[in-house]
Amino acid sequence: MQELLRIGCASGFAGDRADAGLPIVAELAGSNGFLVFETLAERTLALCQLEKRRDAARGYSPALERMLPIVLGPALANGIRIVGNFGGANPRAAAVRIRALAREAGFPKARVAVIEGDDLTASFSPEELAARETGGTVLENCPEVVAANVYLGASPIAQALDSGADVVVTGRVADPALALGPVVHTYGWDWMDWPRLAAGMLAGHLLECGAQVTGGYFADPPFKDVPDLATVGYPIVEVAGSGHLVMTKPARSGGIIDVRTVTEQILYEIHDPSAYLTPDVVLDITDVELIPDGPNRIGVIGARGKARPDTLKATVFIEGGMLGEAEISYAGPNALARARLAADIVKQRLAARAPELEFRVDAIGITSVLGNLSAQAWDEIGGAPEVRLRFAAQHARRELVELLLDEVEALYCAGPAGGAGVRRHSTARLASASCLIERERVAPTVMFAETPA
Amino acid sequence: MSQNVEVPLHHIAHARSGDKGNRLNIALICYDPAFYESVADQVTAERVAAHFAARRPGKVTRYALPKLSAFNYVLDHVLEGGVNASLGLDGHGKSLSFFLLKLKIEVVPALLKQCANRMPHLRAYIDTSKDTACSDR
Numbered sequence: 001m002q003e004l005l006r007i008g009c010a011s012g013f014a015g016d017r018a019d020a021g022l023p024i025v026a027e028l029a030g031s032n033g034f035l036v037f038e039t040l041a042e043r044t045l046a047l048c049q050l051e052k053r054r055d056a057a058r059g060y061s062p063a064l065e066r067m068l069p070i071v072l073g074p075a076l077a078n079g080i081r082i083v084g085n086f087g088g089a090n091p092r093a094a095a096v097r098i099r100a101l102a103r104e105a106g107f108p109k110a111r112v113a114v115i116e117g118d119d120l121t122a123s124f125s126p127e128e129l130a131a132r133e134t135g136g137t138v139l140e141n142c143p144e145v146v147a148a149n150v151y152l153g154a155s156p157i158a159q160a161l162d163s164g165a166d167v168v169v170t171g172r173v174a175d176p177a178l179a180l181g182p183v184v185h186t187y188g189w190d191w192m193d194w195p196r197l198a199a200g201m202l203a204g205h206l207l208e209c210g211a212q213v214t215g216g217y218f219a220d221p222p223f224k225d226v227p228d229l230a231t232v233g234y235p236i237v238e239v240a241g242s243g244h245l246v247m248t249k250p251a252r253s254g255g256i257i258d259v260r261t262v263t264e265q266i267l268y269e270i271h272d273p274s275a276y277l278t279p280d281v282v283l284d285i286t287d288v289e290l291i292p293d294g295p296n297r298i299g300v301i302g303a304r305g306k307a308r309p310d311t312l313k314a315t316v317f318i319e320g321g322m323l324g325e326a327e328i329s330y331a332g333p334n335a336l337a338r339a340r341l342a343a344d345i346v347k348q349r350l351a352a353r354a355p356e357l358e359f360r361v362d363a364i365g366i367t368s369v370l371g372n373l374s375a376q377a378w379d380e381i382g383g384a385p386e387v388r389l390r391f392a393a394q395h396a397r398r399e400l401v402e403l404l405l406d407e408v409e410a411l412y413c414a415g416p417a418g419g420a421g422v423r424r425h426s427t428a429r430l431a432s433a434s435c436l437i438e439r440e441r442v443a444p445t446v447m448f449a450e451t452p453a
Numbered sequence: 454m455s456q457n458v459e460v461p462l463h464h465i466a467h468a469r470s471g472d473k474g475n476r477l478n479i480a481l482i483c484y485d486p487a488f489y490e491s492v493a494d495q496v497t498a499e500r501v502a503a504h505f506a507a508r509r510p511g512k513v514t515r516y517a518l519p520k521l522s523a524f525n526y527v528l529d530h531v532l533e534g535g536v537n538a539s540l541g542l543d544g545h546g547k548s549l550s551f552f553l554l555k556l557k558i559e560v561v562p563a564l565l566k567q568c569a570n571r572m573p574h575l576r577a578y579i580d581t582s583k584d585t586a587c588s589d590r
Binding site: 224289 | 474549
């Protein structure tokens with residue numbers, strides 16, 4: 001009888017809590033356990049690519065240095081294998097670093113597998129990528145791309161584990177594939193067993209955002225209360241050989257797993273629920289049911305699967321110009337009128353100095369995330385004890401963006417009375433596009449980082 | 454039916470946003486399956502498109518998930534270009550789930566009464582049975 005497979009997720013994004021894996025390691029110790037880390041937002045990978053250009057030994061996810069020194073040793077000591085997309089733009093460099101961390105933790109023989117083949121920049125020209133763009137024309141006439149990475153599936157991960165990897169480090173793979181790899185490795189499912197692959201992919205989908213399924217990103221007191229959110233437990237999924245799933249979390253951890261939290265995460269970033277495209281299977285969740293199975297345990301049944309798509313999705317980044325943001329506050333009596341005058345002054349100055357620059361004005365706390373003040377909402381604001389104005393612009397020419405920020409800063413002395421707390425910031429932007437890539441032009445590879453002499 | 458009570462969606466349902474490029478999805482989930490039919494009848498794709506008119510949605514599609522007491526709304530072109538292009542603070546559209554929850558729908562008072570034990574905030578509607586009882590701030 002195969003021991004029940006349990007997979008925990010210690011990270012749902014690059015900025016996630018560094019120590020989230022420790023309670024999962026304690027829970028999984030001594031069993032058939034895996035720990036997965038998702039640390040690679042689309043933009044994170046493009047930034048990794050830029051870092052690799054500057055330093056060939058870098059370009060892996062910055063989360064590696066934050067998370068693995070804490071969790072790697074305890075995981076290896078307890079026989080828990082790790083799968084993570086720490087590789088970013090440079091999985092080999094990540095593997096070298098992980099081997100060094102393992103050695104420092106007392107595991108010089110830890111086997112670290114590297115998955116490559118997601119980076120398309122060498123095998124596709126910008127024109128070839130532009131011809132494969134879907135849903136836009138961002139890549140049209142673009143001479144150079146910053147990053148082009150295709151979402152690989154779970155097969156190379158399973159292969160690496162079959163070959164004895166203790167740690168599998170990938171670049172871009174479909175996030176739920178980080179979990180499907182260990183599932184197929186454990187149960188040996190056929191790569192055309194669509195219903196069970198669908199269940200495994202759903203397990204990965206429920207794990208991939210970490211605490212978002214255990215009460216994180218959920219609390220709305222008192223409508224949705226979450227106990228002890230400050231110590232929220234990260235998720236663990238139990239996967240049976242039949243494909244039956246149970247979502248749970250470490251004993252005595254904070255947070256909550258119930259029908260509500262699991263339902264929110266099932267539908268997270270889903271479009272057509274009957275056809276969620278992944279590299280290994282098309283997942284249909286329209287028949288999924290959630291069955292409570294004791295405190296903080298939810299059974300998940302009913303996932304259906306259809307044959308995998310013929311193409312793989314890739315995300316391509318090109319340089320997107322500069323984004324500049326500047327803020328200033330007005331407070332106390334007549335704050336709104338002074339803020340409005342400040343915005344008018346900046347508009348008048350820019351109209352004379354840089355008429356080609358479009359910019360946006362927000363009043364943070366009043367109308368910013370749901371609306372903006374560029375669209376004449378001033379008269380709808382009755383008044384405000386404080387107004388924090390935010391100006392934002394993007395342009396290929398940095399000096400134009402800086403001009404806007406200069407004009408906001410100049411409000412200090414030359415604008416309305418009481419302007420306070422200017423902050424300004426500008427950053428290089430990356431524009432993204434999606435492409436569909438033929439499978440036969442993608443060749444994932446598995447190799448092991450060499451044992452240093 | 455004229456005795457129906459108007460409530461904000463926020464009091465009978467919860468929601469979560471997700472983004473892919475310039476496309477937003479919002480999962481709207483009834484706290485109790487009893488509210489599913491009211492949401493099905495009233496929170497149509499057309500009504501959601503009108504609610505988000507300021508973002509000029511390209512297309513709004515609604516997918517029904519009766520086994521989860523949920524609907525998934527997919528709104529095209531509402532993220533001002535998405536997280537890598539928007540000039541706004543919330544390029545992901547993460548806050549837009551709560552904008553959807555501002556929508557109001559009419560509910561039969563008996564349903565509110567039925568759920569009020571588990572959802573104490575619904576008692577306010579039963580006591581007065583007036584739509585003025587409803588305020589979303």
